[in-house]
Amino acid sequence: MAAVLAGAFVAQAAGALLPDVPLLLAATAVSLTVEGVLYRWQPGMLSLLAKSHADITVRHVLRDLLLVVGLLRLGEHGREQQFAWPVAGLLAFYALHCAIQAVSVLVRRTRTPPVLTRNIDASALRLSPAPAAPLRRPGHRLLLLGLPTTAGLAAAAVTGEPLPAAAGITVSVVLAAAGLGALLVRLLPSRRPAGEQEVLGWFDAWLADYRPTVGLYFSGGVSSAYQANMWLETMSRLDGRPVVILRERFMVARIAATDIPVVCLPKVSTLMRLEHSTLRVLIHPSNSGKTSQVLRIPSIKHAFVNHGESDKLSSCNPYAKAYDEVWVAGPQARERYARAAVGVEDKDVVEIGRPQLDAVRPRSGPPAAGARTTVLYAPTWEGWDGNPGNTSVVAAGENLVRALLADPAVRLLYKPHPLTGSVQPAAGAADRRIRELVRAANRERPAASAGPERSAPELERLTAELDRLTAAGVREGADQVERMLAQSAPPPGRAEAVARATAAWEEAYWASLPADEHQIVTGVRPTLYSCFNAADLLISDVSSVISDFLASGKPYAVANTSGLSEEAFRAEFPTAAAATVLTPDAGGVPELLEAVRHPEKDELADTRAELKLRLLGPDEPASQERCNAALHGLYAAALHRRAHGGQAEARRHPHSQRLAEELLSGLPGQRRDSDAGTGAPTAADAETVGPVTPPSRSGPPA
Numbered sequence: 297m298a299a300v301l302a303g304a305f306v307a308q309a310a311g312a313l314l315p316d317v318p319l320l321l322a323a324t325a326v327s328l329t330v331e332g333v334l335y336r337w338q339p340g341m342l343s344l345l346a347k348s349h350a351d352i353t354v355r356h357v358l359r360d361l362l363l364v365v366g367l368l369r370l371g372e373h374g375r376e377q378q379f380a381w382p383v384a385g386l387l388a389f390y391a392l393h394c395a396i397q398a399v400s401v402l403v404r405r406t407r408t409p410p411v412l413t414r415n416i417d418a419s420a421l422r423l424s425p426a427p428a429a430p431l432r433r434p435g436h437r438l439l440l441l442g443l444p445t446t447a448g449l450a451a452a453a454v455t456g457e458p459l460p461a462a463a464g465i466t467v468s469v470v471l472a473a474a475g476l477g478a479l480l481v482r483l484l485p486s487r488r489p490a491g492e493q494e495v496l497g498w499f500d501a502w503l504a505d506y507r508p509t510v511g512l513y514f515s516g517g518v519s520s521a522y523q524a525n526m527w528l529e530t531m532s533r534l535d536g537r538p539v540v541i542l543r544e545r546f547m548v549a550r551i552a553a554t555d556i557p558v559v560c561l562p563k564v565s566t567l568m569r570l571e572h573s574t575l576r577v578l579i580h581p582s583n584s585g586k587t588s589q590v591l592r593i594p595s596i597k598h599a600f601v602n603h604g605e606s607d608k609l610s611s612c613n614p615y616a617k618a619y620d621e622v623w624v625a626g627p628q629a630r631e632r633y634a635r636a637a638v639g640v641e642d643k644d645v646v647e648i649g650r651p652q653l654d655a656v657r658p659r660s661g662p663p664a665a666g667a668r669t670t671v672l673y674a675p676t677w678e679g680w681d682g683n684p685g686n687t688s689v690v691a692a693g694e695n696l697v698r699a700l701l702a703d704p705a706v707r708l709l710y711k712p713h714p715l716t717g718s719v720q721p722a723a724g725a726a727d728r729r730i731r732e733l734v735r736a737a738n739r740e741r742p743a744a745s746a747g748p749e750r751s752a753p754e755l756e757r758l759t760a761e762l763d764r765l766t767a768a769g770v771r772e773g774a775d776q777v778e779r780m781l782a783q784s785a786p787p788p789g790r791a792e793a794v795a796r797a798t799a800a801w802e803e804a805y806w807a808s809l810p811a812d813e814h815q816i817v818t819g820v821r822p823t824l825y826s827c828f829n830a831a832d833l834l835i836s837d838v839s840s841v842i843s844d845f846l847a848s849g850k851p852y853a854v855a856n857t858s859g860l861s862e863e864a865f866r867a868e869f870p871t872a873a874a875a876t877v878l879t880p881d882a883g884g885v886p887e888l889l890e891a892v893r894h895p896e897k898d899e900l901a902d903t904r905a906e907l908k909l910r911l912l913g914p915d916e917p918a919s920q921e922r923c924n925a926a927l928h929g930l931y932a933a934a935l936h937r938r939a940h941g942g943q944a945e946a947r948r949h950p951h952s953q954r955l956a957e958e959l960l961s962g963l964p965g966q967r968r969d970s971d972a973g974t975g976a977p978t979a980a981d982a983e984t985v986g987p988v989t990p991p992s993r994s995g996p997p998a
Contacts, residue, residue, distance in 0.1 A: 297330055297333055297334055297338055297341060298341055298344075298345070300326070300330050301327060301330045301331070301334070301355075304323045304324075304326040304327035304330060305323070305327060305355075305358065305359070305362075307319060307322070307323035307326075308320060308323035308324055308327060308359065308362045308363075309362055310323075311323055311362075311366060312362045312363070312365040312366035312369065313365070313366075313369065314369075315366050315369040315370050317366070317370070317453050317454060320362075320363070320366045320450075320453055321450055321453065321454070324359060324362075324363065324446065324450055327355075327359055328359075328439075328443075328446065331352075331355070331439060332439070335435060335436070335439070342435065351435075352434060352435040352438050352439070353390075353393070353434065353438060356438045356439070356442050357390065359446065360386060360442070360445060360446060360449060363446065363449035363450060363453065364379070364383060364386070364449065366453055367379055367449065367452055367453055367458075367461070370453065370456055378458045379452075379458050379461065381458070381462060382448075382449075382452075382458050382461040382462045382465050385462065385465035385466060385469055386445065386465050388469055389441075389442070389445060389465060389468045389469050389472055392469065392472035392473060392476055393434075393437070393438060393441070393442075393472060395476055396431065396437065396472060396475055396476050396479060397434055399476060399479040399480060399483070400427070400431055400432055400434075400479055402483060403427060403432075403479050403482050403483065404432065404775075406482070406483065406488045406489060406491075407426070407489055407775055407776065407777045408776065409421070409489065409490070409492070409495045409776065409777065409780075410492050410495055410496060410561075410562070410563060410566050411495055411496070411499045411559060411560065411561060411566060412542075412545055412548050412559070412560035412562075412776055412779075412780060413557070413558065413559050413560070413780055413783075414548055414551070414557070414558035414779075414780075414783045415554070415555060415556065415557045415558055415783065415784070415785060415786050416502065416557050416558075416559070416784065416785060417784045417785045418498070418780050418781070418784060419781070419784065420490075420498060421489055421490040421494070421495060421498060421780070422488070422489050422490055423489055423777050423778070423780055423781035424487070424489065424777065424778070424781065425774070425778050425781070426773065426774055426775040426777065426778045427478065427479060427482065428475075428478075429773045430475070431475050431478065431479055432775070437475070441468050441471045441472050441475070442468055443468075444463075444464040444465070444467035444468045444471070445464050445465045445467075445468040446464070447464050448460045448461045448462070448463055448464015448465055448467075449461050449464065449465075451464070489777050496566065496569070499559075499566075499569065500569060500572075503569070503570075503572075503573040503574070503575075504573075506537060506539070506557065507537060507573075507574040508536075508537045508538065508539040508557075508573065508574060508575045509536035509537050509538075509574060509575065509576055509577065509931065510531070510534055510536045510537070510538050510539075510575070510576070510577045510578075510579065510927060510931070511538065511539045511540065511541045511575055511577070511578045511579070512524060512527055512528070512531050512538070512539075512540045512541065512556075512578075512579050512581065513541045513578045513579065513580050513587070513590055513598075514540070514541070514542055514543075514547070514580075514581060514582065515542070515543040515544060515547075515582075515584040515585075515586040515587065516544070516547070516582055516584055518546065518550070519714060519715055519718070520582065521547060521550035521551060521552075522603070522714065523581050523582045523603035524540070524547075524551060524581055524582075524603075525551065525552040526581070526603060526604075526652055527579065527581050527601065527603075527652075528540070528551070528552055528554045528556065529651075529652070530651040530652060530920065530923060531556055531579070532554065532555065532556055532791060533651075533920055534923065534924060534927055535924050535927065535928070536577075536927065536931075538556050538557075539556065539557050539558075539559060539575070540554070540556055540557070540558040540559070541559060541560075541561065541567075541570075541578065541590075542558065542559070542560040542561070543560065543561065543562060543567075543584075543586045544560070544562070545560055545562055545776060547560065548560050548776075548779070549768065549779065552766070552820070553765065553766035553790075553794055554791070555786045555790055555791040564589050567589060567590060567593075568592075568593065570590075570593055570596065571593045571594070571595050571596075575595075575596055576595065576596060576597060576931050576934035576935065576938075577596065577597050577598075577599065577927060577930050577931050577934060578590060578596050578597070578598050578599070579598075579599050579601055579623075580598060580599065580600045580601065580619065581601055581602060581603045582602070582603055583600075583613060583615045583616075587615075587618070588618070591618055591619075594937070595934070595937075595938060596934065597620045597621070597930045597931070597933055597934040597937075598618075598619045598620050598621075599619060599620065599621045599622070599623050599646075599926070599930055600616050600619040600621070600622045600623065601623045601648075602624075603840075604839070604840025604841075604843070604844070605624065605625050605629050605650075605840050605843050605911070612632050612633050612635075612636035612638055612640075613638070614638040614639060616633070616638065616640050617638060617639035617640045617641075619644075620644065620930065620933070621644050621645070621646050621926070621930055622640055622644055622645050622646070623646050623647075623648045623923070623926055624645055624646070624647055624648070625647065625648070625649055625650045625843065625911060625912050625913060626647055626649065626909070626910055626911045626912050626913035627647065627910050627913070628870060628871075628907075628910040628911045629645070629647075629911075630642065630645045630647065632870075633645055646926045646929070647913050647922070648913075648919060648922040648923045648925075648926050649912055649913040649914075649918075649919030649922050649923070650843075650844060650847070650912055650919055651919045651920045651923050652825070652844075653825070653844055653847040653912065653919065654918075654919070654920070655823075655825045655826075655829075656825050656828050656829065656844065656845075656847040656848050657828075657829045657848065658847075658848060658849050659848055659849040659850045661895075662832070662892060662893055662894065662895050663832050663892070663893055667811075668705060668706065668707040668811060668812065669703075669705055669706050669707070669832050669833065669889060669892055669893060670706075670707045670709060670830055670831045670832050670833070671700055671706055671707070671708055671709065671831065671832065671833045671834075671835060671889075672709045672711065672827050672828070672830075672831035672833070672834050672835070673693075673696060673697065673700070673708060673709070673710050673711070673835045673836070674711045674712075674713075674824065674827070674834065674835075674836045674841050675687050675688050675689045675693060675712060675713065675716070675836060675837050675855070676713050676836065676837045676838075676839035676841065677712075677713040677714075677715040677716045677717075677718065677719070677723065678690070678716070678717075678718075678719050678720045678723045679719070680719060682720075683858075684857060684858070684859075685838070685856075685857050685858030685859070685860075686837065686838075687713075687716070687723060687837055687857075688836075688837050688855035688857050688880075689712065689716060689723050689726045689727055689730070690720070690722050690723050690726045690857075691857040691880045692855045692857050692878070692879075692880040692881075692882065693726050693727075693730050694726065694729055694730055694733065695880060695881055695882040696835060696855065696878065696882045696885065697710065697730050697733050697734065698733065698882070699882040699885035699886075700835075700885060701733065701734070701737045701814070703885075703886070703889060705889075706889065707811070707812065707813070707814060707815075708734060708737075708814040708815070709814075709815050709817055709827055709830065709831060710730060710731070710734055710814070710815070710816050710817065711816075711817040711818070711824065711827055712727050712730075712818070714818075731816050734814045734815075734816055735816075737814055738813055738814055741812060741813075742812075752808050754804045754808075755801070755804040755805055755807075755808045758797065758800050758801040758804050759801060761797050761801075762794070762797045762798060762801050762821075765790065765793055765794045765797055766794060768782070768783065769782045769783060770782040770783065798821075801821065802821075802822055802823075802826045805821070805822055805826075806822075806826075806830055824841070824844075825844070828844070828845055828847075828848055828850075829848075831850070832850060832851075832892055833850065833851050833852065833853070833888070833889070833892045834850065834851075834852040834853070835852070835853045835854075835855065835878065836852065836853075836854060836855070837854065837855055837857075838854060838869045838871065838872065842854060842871055842872075842875065843871055843911050843912070846874070846904060846907060846908040846911055846912060847908065847912060849901075849904060849905065849908065851876070851888070851891060851892050851898060851900065851901075851904070852874075852875050852876075852904075853875055853876040853877070853878050853884075853888055854869070854871075854872045854875040854876075854877055854878070855878050855880070856872075856877050856878065856879060856880075857880055862877045865877060870907075870910075871907070871911065873903060873907050874900050874903040874904040874906070874907040875900070876888045876891070876900070
């Protein structure tokens with residue numbers, strides 16, 4: 297398309313200089329069409345053109361300039377005087393365009409608050425809908441407002457009269473002036489959202505009113521939101537008043553539906569305001585460069601929970617020693633840190649299980665006689681370190697899928713990792729080939745029997761209901777301030793309604809699928825754990841997927857693409873101890889399927905039960921209870937540290953100290969030390985931490 301655009305400009309220049317009216321008009325029409333195509337389908341090319349100093353303004357000026365040149369060369373000499381006023385109007389239009397751009401930058405600055413929120417009533421900040429998209433986006437604005445000008449100039453080239461050009465330019469000038477006026481009104485004090493200091497004061501007041509006790513801290517890239525999303529439900533069930541702390545503005549929209557208050561604090565100076573709040577524990581599902589910034593806050597204790605456990609190096613990262621505690625699933629992870637010798641002391645490792653796995657149902661038995669054996673192939677991605685053993689997609693994926701598809705009694709669920717191909721193009725190419733194998737197998741199978749007749753309409757109804765409950769509630773093109781306005785305090789009971797709708801949707805989804813049809817599962821629904829429940833067998837790589845699948849008690853296999861022998865592979869990766877280890881040629885697949893269908897041939901059942909205990913810990917007490925107990929212990933440690941030197945803290949931050957006193961008085965089982973004078977909690981207080989009253993989602997005081 298870029299070549300077509302360049303060719304259109306060359307043709308337009310030729311049409312203007314010859315002059316040739318049909319060529320001039322055709323080239324102009326083609327260039328405008330290509331602009332629309334680029335904006336709609338190839339935004340990356342627009343970025344490349346802008347980097348080459350050929351942005352939309354340059355292209356639009358060049359297009360109109362060539363039309364003016366063509367007009368001046370048509371007909372008799374001395375036409376310059378006739379087109380003087382249209383040219384002056386054209387200059388005025390581009391001046392207005394530049395003015396709109398400058399004012400839109402000012403408006404955008406007033407609408408970039410230092411704190412972004414979700415699930416919090418922020419109406420006190422004078423929030424308002426965003427300006428129309430053409431006023432905020434120079435490319436869309438110039439194409440839209442400049443279209444009458446271009447059309448008028450083209451019409452003048454046909455008629456040879458300046459009137460059409462003057463009319464088109466006048467329309468563009470009027471529209472641009474109206475747009476400029478609309479933006480200027482938004483800079484009036486009464487129309488601007490709250491300024492930085494006002495927002496920060498409001499945020500401090502909200503912290504004082506809500507009094508958060510535990511937070512989920514997350515910073516990451518565009519595709520990493522799943523790492524935080526998997527902990528949202530666990531956070532909502534913790535004792536205390538939870539909050540989600542984000543650092544990137546774009547991440548606010550990527551956090552899944554939740555009733556937990558979400559705040560985004562992009563600047564370090566704003567983040568440091570948490571020191572004077574009642575927040576005492578932060579839970580970290582991932583490491584990032586910005587984690588070190590929050591670790592500076594002395595009043596907060598930090599626990600690293602990771603976003604899954606496996607035998608990969610990321611599950612025993614040396615960065616973990618920066619946290620006060622490392623919360624792991626079971627004894628195996630504790631031993632992993634000890635073997636790795638990365639500086640994490642054994643006393644700082646706390647076993648909590650995997651609270652998310654409550655959604656995984658235990659095995660009820662082998663596939664029924666005559667029923668399909670459902671196999672879930674869920675490989676991980678290639679990772680950052682270039683290790684060919686990270687993912688089986690490249691070296692073994694196609695062989696595994698062919699072997700599974702060759703068995704007529706198998707139904708395959710292929711669920712690739714969302715980051716597959718993001719580092720190595722070969723992994724992305726292999727993923728695409730695997731998808732095509734699955735589609736081809738479906739085409740070759742006899743017509744699959746559909747699900748129950750009512751399943752499809754019911755699924756559509758439940759999808760609409762779930763989309764309604766989880767929708768962001770903002771229009772396309774909304775900016776940060778408009779999103780804060782639309783995503784204020786959630787209605788009571790929304791989280792419970794989402795949970796019920798999700799369970800009903802998953803049941804309807806699986807019931808609607810033809811029993812014989814292979815599936816490629818992508819997107820957020822159905823979840824990985826829902827796929828676990830539908831599968832009889834898992835084939836995956838060394839990743840947290842196999843650790844989590846152990847909760848089901850079902851057979852699983854691990855692809856060995858590391859180049860190690862099976863014995864060395866099992867020794868290197870303990871999570872494979874209860875797995876069938878498959879080679880890249882997929883030679884053991886038939887025997888594996890036979891063991892799944894006939895439990896008496898399953899020689900690894902007892903080993904799986906033992907490994908589940910080692911990886912995930914005991915079933916009792918429940919993982920959520922152990923997680924709560926770990927939170928109470930770390931919260932008590934935070935209070936104890938605060939008590940140490942409480943007099944100095946009270947002198948430095950009296951407002952923060954008052955909040956701590958109020959928080960302490962609200963914790964069941966706590967007492968106030970009347971002799972301390974400062975209200976600082978004592979060591980005895982720290983040892984008697986009780987459950988905290990569930991949070992209310994009220995906004996800040998007026």
